[in-house]
Amino acid sequence: MTTTTHASQPLGNCCVQDQDPAGDVRPREFQHSHLSAGCCPGSAERPFPLALCGHNMGDLELLLPGEADVLVRGLRSFPPREMGSGGWNQQHENLEKLNMQAILDATASQGEPIQELLVTHGKIPTLVEELIAVEMWKQKVFPVLCRLEDFKPQNTFPIYMVVHHEASIVNLLETVFFHKEVCESAEDTVLDLVDYCHRKLTLLVARSGRGGPPEEESQYSTPIQELQKQAELMEFEIALKALSVLRYITDCVDSLSLSTLNRMLSTHNLPCLLVELLEHSPWSRQEGGKLQHFEGGRWQTVAPSEQQKLSKLDGQVWIALYNLLLSPEARARYHLTSFAKGQLLKLRAFLTDILLDQLPNLADLQGFLAHLALAETQPPKKDLVLEQIPEIWERLERENRGKWQAIAKHQLRHTFSPSEQDLRLQARRWAETYRLDVLEAITPERPRCAYCSAEASKRCSRCQSEWYCCRECQVKHWEKHGKACVPAAQGDRAK
Numbered sequence: 001m002t003t004t005t006h007a008s009q010p011l012g013n014c015c016v017q018d019q020d021p022a023g024d025v026r027p028r029e030f031q032h033s034h035l036s037a038g039c040c041p042g043s044a045e046r047p048f049p050l051a052l053c054g055h056n057m058g059d060l061e062l063l064l065p066g067e068a069d070v071l072v073r074g075l076r077s078f079p080p081r082e083m084g085s086g087g088w089n090q091q092h093e094n095l096e097k098l099n100m101q102a103i104l105d106a107t108a109s110q111g112e113p114i115q116e117l118l119v120t121h122g123k124i125p126t127l128v129e130e131l132i133a134v135e136m137w138k139q140k141v142f143p144v145l146c147r148l149e150d151f152k153p154q155n156t157f158p159i160y161m162v163v164h165h166e167a168s169i170v171n172l173l174e175t176v177f178f179h180k181e182v183c184e185s186a187e188d189t190v191l192d193l194v195d196y197c198h199r200k201l202t203l204l205v206a207r208s209g210r211g212g213p214p215e216e217e218s219q220y221s222t223p224i225q226e227l228q229k230q231a232e233l234m235e236f237e238i239a240l241k242a243l244s245v246l247r248y249i250t251d252c253v254d255s256l257s258l259s260t261l262n263r264m265l266s267t268h269n270l271p272c273l274l275v276e277l278l279e280h281s282p283w284s285r286q287e288g289g290k291l292q293h294f295e296g297g298r299w300q301t302v303a304p305s306e307q308q309k310l311s312k313l314d315g316q317v318w319i320a321l322y323n324l325l326l327s328p329e330a331r332a333r334y335h336l337t338s339f340a341k342g343q344l345l346k347l348r349a350f351l352t353d354i355l356l357d358q359l360p361n362l363a364d365l366q367g368f369l370a371h372l373a374l375a376e377t378q379p380p381k382k383d384l385v386l387e388q389i390p391e392i393w394e395r396l397e398r399e400n401r402g403k404w405q406a407i408a409k410h411q412l413r414h415t416f417s418p419s420e421q422d423l424r425l426q427a428r429r430w431a432e433t434y435r436l437d438v439l440e441a442i443t444p445e446r447p448r449c450a451y452c453s454a455e456a457s458k459r460c461s462r463c464q465s466e467w468y469c470c471r472e473c474q475v476k477h478w479e480k481h482g483k484a485c486v487p488a489a490q491g492d493r494a495k
Contacts (some may be wrong), residue, residue, distance in 0.1 A: 062101045065113060071098055072117040077129040080137040080400055081407050083162045084415040092161060093429060095168050102175045115176040119185045124176075128189040131169040132196060132392045138163060138231070140400070144408040146224055151412055155423055155483065156223045159416050163231045170241045177248040184252070190260055192390040194249065198268045200242035201277065207236065208280035237297060240283060240313060246270070247316045250323035253330050259388040264324070265334045271324050272343040274317050278350060283313045298453075310358045318355075321347070322365055336377045345373055451477040460485060 063071065071094040078088050102114040118124055142163065145151055153159065173193075176182045186193060253261070264270045283294040291307050292299045310318075324330050325344070334340075351366045400407065418426070447467035449456040451474070456467035460474065463485045468474040474481075 062097055062104065068098065068101060068113060069117055072114070072121050072123055075121075075123045075126050075130075077126055077133060080133055080141055080396065081403075081410065083134060083137045083141070083165075084158060084411060089161070089426070089429075092165055092168065095165075095172065099168055099172045099175070102172060106175060106178075112176070112179070115179055115182060118176060119181055122185065124173075124182060124186045125189040127169055127173060128186060128193050128196075129392050131166060131173070132192060133396055134162065134166045134169070135196065135199075136393065136396050136400075138166065140404045141408050141411070142231070144404055145412060145416070146228065148408060148412060151224070151416075153223065153416055155418070156227045157484070158418060158426070160227060160230065163227070163234065167234055167238050167241070170238055170245065174241050174244050174248070177245055180252050180255070183249055184255065188388060189392065190249065190256070191263055191388060192392045193245065194260060194263050194268070195390045195393065197242040197246040197249070198270065198273070200239040201246070201273055203235070204239040204243070204282050205273065205276045205280060207239075208282035236282075236294075240294070243277070243313065243316055243320075247320040247323075250320045253323050253327045256329075257388070258333075261330060261333050262387060263390075265330060269340065271321060271334070272340055274321050274324075275343045275346055277317050278314065279346065281314065284311065308354050310355065315359070318359060318362060318365075322361065325368060326364055336372070338377050341372060341377050345369060348373075449473050450481065 074094065075091065078085075078091070082088050098114055102112065105112045105114060118127070142159075145159070183190060249256075250264075253264075256264075285292050285294075285299070287299065287301075291302045293302055293311050293313075294300075295312075325334070336344075347365070348369050351362060351369070356362055356366070447456045447459075448454065449469040450466045452469060454469045456469045458468050458470070458474075460466040460468070460481070466477075466481055466485070468477070
């Protein structure tokens with residue numbers, strides 16, 4: 001379920017420049033390593049895993065320039081009550097198309113018109129508000145919906161699409177936030193985005209004590225339990241994307257407003273939170289005596305020869321720390337209390353020669369920590385500042401306070417109980433949105449069997465969406481896949 005939106009570059013032996021997807025070489029403190037995770041359904045009940053390959057995709061095009069312009073202009077934010085409605089579904093499909101086109105553009109290194117359109121039409125604040133609205137829906141409405149006695153859907157995919165919507169938006173934001181002008185175009189909503197990233201990273205640290213995300217299983221007792229398990233796994237991956245978004249925001253630390261800097265350094269104390277992430281490394285684990293990293297939407301065993309190599313997510317944390325601690329603007333405003341000093345000095349244990357060989361610029365951070373160990377903690381000079389605060393979450397919560405039960409019941413009756421005809425129509429639209437040629441082009445590894453997760457070479461001949469390694473696995477998985485396969489195939493024939 002993970003997509004990488006820019007050509008991945010190793011952090012080892014890094015230089016001090018990186019090349020952006022459009023071909024511009026810009027000076028950076030570190031070589032670029034872009035991380036992303038996106039989801040795309042391949043059946044009515046399970047997401048299809050996506051990741052980026054380094055192939056030339058210049059010949060693939062989902063949207064013509066005029067089409068992309070129309071879709072971007074039409075983006076708007078929906079209140080929680082309208083999540084899953086007809087208009088919302090149309091926008092979700094449009095966002096998925098923009099998301100996939102942005103990935104193709106970035107990979108082909110032929111410019112990024114999606115990013116330019118979002119900036120030109122001022123739609124980054126709209127995406128941030130929609131991101132927070134669906135986050136609130138997942139926290140306030142989704143649990144209530146699952147507890148309703150009469151909630152017994154025949155097909156859970158319409159609800160899954162709302163749950164998945166947050167991943168779609170944060171993946172698109174991660175793709176475009178590589179460019180500094182996007183961060184600037186976020187305007188005041190960058191405060192809300194910083195708060196969003198802080199919430200996700202706090203949950204990531206808390207989850208590290210429970211051993212990472214749940215393992216996907218082949219079957220669950222009920223569709224609702226399966227949906228909840230998928231949502232929990234997706235939440236872990238969304239948090240990893242939020243880490244990348246935050247790192248790109250820190251790249252712009254010298255141009256951020258005083259309110260945003262204060263939010264990052266004083267209100268949330270992000271440097272200390274990032275130290276916690278490095279300590280716990282929730283994307284790594286030991287399983288059966290073998291080191292595993294969470295990449296591509298699943299746990300993957302790291303070869304012994306690769307275990308000393310810095311993982312991409314660890315690299316993102318180090319770059320964010322470098323930006324927050326060594327930027328003149330941030331250093332002037334970071335209140336180095338005795339607690340913060342103690343937390344930051346823990347970094348010295350991680351700054352080994354092997355790490356410095358891979359990220360030489362961290363030698364500057366090492367020097368900063370050596371000076372910090374000898375210095376007395378002194379708060380920076382406090383100025384009188386009229387400070388802005390994030391308002392999207394509080395406004396949505398105020399507008400919907402006491403209405404969550406009513407929203408859940410309304411959506412149960414009018415949104416998440418579609419007829420068979422509606423499902424067939426929607427299946428046809430999904431097939432048009434998720435083009436197989438595009439999905440296969442941005443997949444760097446062979447598909448996995450839907451039943452046993454082995455490499456697969458055979459695809460369901462009816463719906464063309466699910467993969468299997470052998471006939472036996474397809475038969476065993478049919479009880480589950482059949483519910484998605486039939487409407488998908490019928491919808492495809494109706495085109």
